Amino acid sequence: KAGVTQTPRYLIKTRGQQVTLSCSPISGHRSVSWYQQTPGQGLQFLFEYFSETQRNKGNFPGRFSGRQFSNSRSEMNVSTLELGDSALYLCASSIQGYGETQYFGPGTRLLVL
Amino acid sequence: SQQGEEDPQALSIQEGENATMNCSYKTSINNLQWYRQNSGRGLVHLILIRSNEREKHSGRLRVTLDTSKKSSSLLITASRAADTASYFCATAPGDGGTSYGKLTFGQGTILTVHP
Numbered sequence: 001k002a003g004v005t006q007t008p009r010y011l012i013k014t015r016g017q018q019v020t021l022s023c024s025p026i027s028g029h030r031s032v033s034w035y036q037q038t039p040g041q042g043l044q045f046l047f048e049y050f051s052e053t054q055r056n057k058g059n060f061p062g063r064f065s066g067r068q069f070s071n072s073r074s075e076m077n078v079s080t081l082e083l084g085d086s087a088l089y090l091c092a093s094s095i096q097g098y099g100e101t102q103y104f105g106p107g108t109r110l111l112v113l
Numbered sequence: 114s115q116q117g118e119e120d121p122q123a124l125s126i127q128e129g130e131n132a133t134m135n136c137s138y139k140t141s142i143n144n145l146q147w148y149r150q151n152s153g154r155g156l157v158h159l160i161l162i163r164s165n166e167r168e169k170h171s172g173r174l175r176v177t178l179d180t181s182k183k184s185s186s187l188l189i190t191a192s193r194a195a196d197t198a199s200y201f202c203a204t205a206p207g208d209g210g211t212s213y214g215k216l217t218f219g220q221g222t223i224l225t226v227h228p
Contacts, residue, residue: 004155033214037153042221043201048214055213088153097214099143099205104155 004105012111018079021108023091025072031097032074037088086112119219132189134222136202143207145185150199192226199223
């Protein structure tokens, strides 16, 4: 099976702009989780989607949002970008999202100038 | 916030030596997982140990779990230069399945294996 894919791989934006990142899970996986990784805060959970519904959300401001489509592909959006949003954004898929193994994509590296 | 604390933060060894990394966590868990990350790329799952298990092996990996001490260790035997990476423990909470899709990661251990 093909692994988790994320697009784009690299992105440079300026403060105030918005960005949309995309994630395609492994075929048959219905749960998609998103994480933000920074040197200071490490890996932090953003949110999880299953069957087009957000079931769980981390402690991030409302500028961070996401959605999931009927084919389980997911997008996350960050509006009004801030310098602190510069990070590696990782998505991970799993079959049901009940604490089982997660399979990660290569990540999208976002730089906000 | 990160639940897990890992130590050491960095570990440097020679090829052929064993590497041991430790992880502590704070709340009840369903399982604990270990992941590897090479140079800021995606994470690769290594091994999962359930809360009712004490030890698990996979190839050169050995994981132990002590739920009374809320701690786990990862042992990599006969290390190779290709094992150079960051290693993270991650916990799936034992809250009856309501924390959907959420793993809580430790800060990680940077392992360098010198040829």
